[in-house]
Amino acid sequence: MGRGSRGTAAVAALAGLALTTLVACTSSGPATTVTPAAAPATATGAATRPLDEETVTPSAADRALLDADLRAAAWDDDLPRATALVARGADVNAKDDTQQSAYLIATSEGRLGLLRLALAHGARVDDKDSWNGTGLIRAAERGHGLVVGALLRAGIDRNHVNRIGYQAVHEAVWLGRDTTTYVDTVRLLVAGGAELTRPSRDEGLTPLQMARERGFDRLTGVLVTATTTDPVKDPDAALLAAASSGDADGVALALRAGAGLETRDAKQRTALLLAATGDHVDAARVLVAMGADPDALDDRHDTPWLVTGVTGSVPMLEALLPAGPDLTIRNRFGGVSVIPASERGHVDYVRRVVTTGIDVDHVNDLGWTALLEAVILGDGGERHQQIVRILLDAGADRSIADKDGVTALEHARAKGYAAIARILERP
Structure with missing residues (x-):
């Protein structure tokens, strides 16, 4: 009490x-x-008392x-x-x-x-x-x-x-x-x-x-x-269906009935991955608290954590962090979650994820960092301008070039993204 x-x-x-x-x-x-x-x-x-380096049996x-x-x-x-x-x-x-x-x-x-x-x-x-x-x-x-x-x-x-x-x-x-x-x-x-x-x-x-x-x-x-509610007849199927639809009560009942926490569908997606994909945060919190794996890979090499970089969901990011996701796991393009988030203009997500210890200078299989993607695949508008600022403030290295030796600044100039170029030109 x-x-x-x-x-x-x-x-x-x-x-x-x-x-x-x-x-x-x-x-x-x-x-x-x-x-x-x-x-x-x-x-x-x-x-x-100072901490001793050697183990001593105390009195x-x-x-x-x-x-x-x-x-x-x-x-x-x-x-x-x-x-x-x-x-x-x-x-x-x-x-x-x-x-x-x-x-x-x-x-x-x-x-x-x-x-x-x-x-x-x-x-x-x-x-x-x-x-x-x-x-x-x-x-x-x-x-x-x-x-x-x-x-x-x-x-x-x-x-x-x-x-x-x-x-x-x-x-x-x-x-x-x-x-x-x-x-x-x-x-x-x-x-x-x-x-x-x-x-x-x-x-x-x-x-x-x-x-x-x-x-x-x-x-x-x-x-x-x-x-x-009537007894659950097929707990595993019920769990996947409930997670996919965002039915947090259904998730709880399926687990109560004995569903496997890491059961997978035909595409190797777990309940937590389905919840993350649909941004069903209530269901995800139940799954995380019960021990669901935030790093479980499906057949597209997605995980619950990696999906948050695509959806840009900060609430889902927060729901998954207590599970200790591996921030170094790469998606099918060799990127970590901050890269697709930067490309897609998910400002709030990028602002939060750079505080987790994720590598903001990670280079994917295309040879691009989050900063390069924000410029090359962004639209040059306010969202991508903010993301460039956030990445630089988080210590992103603006000198990293792509596979052709072209830097983010040079890409911004070539695309006519004057605002982003000015941000990248500042010391």
């Missing part, structure tokens, strides 16, 4: 607890009277300091520091006196990188907080869909009931909001096979009844679909 309103049942469940317990033991982190910085007060000594006292420092790093969302502390022997499962561990903090605060670190270093996935809640319950309450997906894939108990009688799906609905983050979260619980019809202990309401009670139309729609 986290901070904020919890409804009548939650208040009743807390009656009689000491005030200090209310302040210190909330599963979503320190209450307003206890800041994250104050929680690991004993960690000062370890925090100032019990040093381990306690390391563990406290790790929890502090988790509250601060300091992944490099957390990584270094784990390498020195800090325990991702070690709890303080409020039953917080680095692993549990990562779940409630939505820190995907920290969660991945914890899972890779022995996190007890079904560990409980002071509310007898799992990390899944904590993440669902806050609407952290990517964390929910990662926990489901890690095999967490998706139906655990905490001390006040809520499962993860109850918390997402009763303590959540009717927003995209919570819609995603509930869809992921559907996809992951969570029980959807058990009433909460005190209110006696199912998740659907809770959504209606709250007046949450979007969550109501998801839960109505999930609880009333």
Whole structure:
């Protein structure tokens, strides 16, 4: 459970607890009277110690300091520091006196990188907080869909009931909001096979009844679909069809029915590639959170990530980035995604993609960089002028010539693109 309103049942469940317990033991982190910085007060000594190059087994006292420092790093969302502390022997499962561990903090605060670190270093996935809640319950309450997906894939108990009688799906609905983050979260619980019809202990309401009670139309729609749709007969075909049409609820139901996440159609397209091609971002977010591969190649050598350079969809780019796409994968022309985006005049996409670390000077099989394509295949208008500026500001090398030795500036002059030529002439 986290901070904020919890409804009548939650208040009743807390009656009689000491005030200090209310302040210190909330599963979503320190209450307003206890800041994250104050929680690991004993960690000062370890925090100032230099990181040793050699692995040394710490003493019990040093381990306690390391563990406290790790929890502090988790509250601060300091992944490099957390990584270094784990390498020195800090325990991702070690709890303080409020039953917080680095692993549990990562779940409630939505820190995907920290969660991945914890899972890779022995996190007890079904560990409980002071509310007898799992990390899944904590993440669902806050609407952290990517964390929910990662926990489901890690095999967490998706139906655990905490001390006040809520499962993860109850918390997402009763303590959540009717927003995209919570819609995603509930869809992921559907996809992951969570029980959807058990009433909460005190209110006696199912998740659907809770959504209606709250007046949450979007969550109501998801839960109505999930609880009333006929069983899926061919999960793989249903998944591909739902992804292709942008039916995010259908994607969740197909996965719930056992569809293979990387199942392919006759053209070797996965569900995520179909969603990316159609710019169906809601469906893509469900697939990404459940572990879909952003680098899966089809028979045209396209991937979900490469397709974003063609469509120019920034929302799809953002949906795919948490999956860690390989920015160096080449399309059938030998290009990375910034090249077709520059050619097609996708200004917003180019502005965003150059911040990802993609190689703006990559040369495709035609001998062209993104800058050369923006000039050679562009129309010389305002969009391509902006793209030339963006690429140059991102460090693109204007001196790179094509296979015939012609630079972008020389092409701009030959085409009569005076505005672009002036941009390229500037130092």
